[in-house]
Amino acid sequence: MERTYTAQAGSKPGEKVRLMGFLQTARRQSKIQFLILRDVTGTIQCVVSKEHEAVFAAAEDISLESVIVVEGVAVAAPQAPGGAEIQVESVEVLSAAAPELPIPVVEKGEGETDQSLRLDYRWLDLRKPKNLLIFQVWTTFEEAFMKYFLEKGFLEIHSPKFMSAPSESGAELFTVDYFGGKAYLAQSPQFYKQMAMASGFEKVFEVGPVFRAEPSFTTRHATEFTGYDFEMSFIDSHEDIAANLEGMIASVLTTIKERHGEKIKELFGRELVVPTLPFPRVTLAEAKELLKPFDIKSDKVGDLNPEEEKKLSEVIMEKHGHEFVFVTEYPIESRAFYHMRYEDRPGITRGFDLMWNGVEITTGAQREHRYEVLKKQALDKGLTEASIGTYLDFFKYGCPPHGGAGIGPVRMMMKMFNTENIREVTYLHRGVNRLTP
C-alpha cells in the first residue's frame, strides 16, 4: 500500500492508510492506547483498541522513538489533536529504539537539555520539529540566494578548498598533509572568485565551505561553516555591491517569510520582517558619533567591538525602524589589503560591514584591481610576494574593476530564529572542542 504522510491523513477520512515514522508519545490505558506518530510532515494520533487483541499487545511493547509502520483507517475526530486520527489495524516496528533515550526528544518541564549534550546526540536532537523547520528554512534560504543571482546572470563557481599558501594576512589556517607536502584549507574563496573576474566571467557567486583555525569561543564562531560569496565586475564603487547585497537579502527574506513565516513565529516567537530598501548607511565615524552618548568602553578606534555593534543596531532601529545597517569607510588598518582605498583619502577603504540586529553578517568592498597598487598594499600589510605571487598574477594581464562580498548565512539564520547561538542553526557544529558526531 502506498504511504500516506501524517499531514495528508486528515484529508482521507474513511480511507485505509499506511503511515511511517517515529513513535513520539504513547499514552497507554488498559483497553485503549494513543500513539503519536511523527514523520517529516508532522504528527498524528493513532488509536489502538483492545478489540484488536494481537495489535494491542504488540503496540504495548514499542519503545518511544522507535521507527514504526502503522496501517489503519483515517477518521475525522474532533477530540483528537489536529482533528483527525488513525484507527489502527496493524503496527510493525521497523527499528526499535533502546528503551531509555540519552536526551529527550520531547522536552518536558522547565529546563531544556544542556546544549553540548544535545549536540553529542544531534541526530536525536534534530528529531524535534523546531529543528526540522530550521533546515527547511536553510533549504529555502539557499534556493532564494541562488535564484536572486541566477536571475541576474551570475555564474556559479566552486573554488578549490586546498590551497598552497596562506591567503590573507595573519589568517589562521588549517594545515593538512598533502602527499608529504603542506597544504592549507581555504578560509575564504576570496582569491579565486577574484580570479573569475580576471577570467572575464564578470559576475559569479559561490556557496561553499570555509575553514577558520581561529580558537574562538563565542556564540557566533565555528571552525567550519558555509559561506555565501559573490563578486562582480565593472562596478563604479562598493555601493554597487551593497545594492546587490541588500536586494538579495530583501528577496530572500520575502521568500522565507512567505513559506515559513507563520511556522517561525509559532515555534520560535520571531516575527520575520522584510526589510525596506535601501538599508540605512552610516560611516564608521558617524557610528562612533552615534555611540558617544552611551559611553561604551572600546579600545577599538578603527572598528566596532561587539557591544558597540549591538548598541549601534539599537540606535538605528530607534532612528530608522530598520534591523539592518551598513557601516562604511573603515580605515585600512582594520581591513584586508585587497580592499580599494579612496583616491582622495588613502587611509579609508571603499567597503562596508553589514550588521543585522547587532551582529556582523557580511563584509564587502570594491577590490583593488591595479597590479602595482595591489602589490604595494599587500607588501605594506606584511605579506610576501612569495606567498601571494600567484594571486597577484591574476591582475597582471588585465582585470576589470570589481568588488564583492562574503556573507555568513549561519549568522543570518541565527538572527532569523532569534537563537542565541549559531550551533542551534548548524547541522553539525565544528568548533575548537567539537569534531563529533
Place this chain on the structure above:
RNA sequence: GUCCCCAUGGCUCAGUGGCUAGAGCGCCGGCCAGUCACGCCGGAGAUCGAAGGUUCAAUUCCUUCUGGGGACACCA
C-alpha cells in the same frame, strides 16, 4: 589565549560540615475505554566530574586538573 560562572541518578533541578542524598520527567512492573505534559500504586537507578588538602568527619570548605557555558580578542 585572558577573565567570570557552572559540574548531584538517563534528562531537568533541589539539598546538607555528621544519620538511609531528595523531587519531577524518563525507565521497569501493576491498575485505569478517549487520553492529549493522561492519572493512580509499586520498583530499580547516584563511587554527588577527577585528584589532592583542611577536619574527628567533606557531596558540602580550599587547591589543582578535566569537562561545559558566557564575555573579550579575531571574524562571517
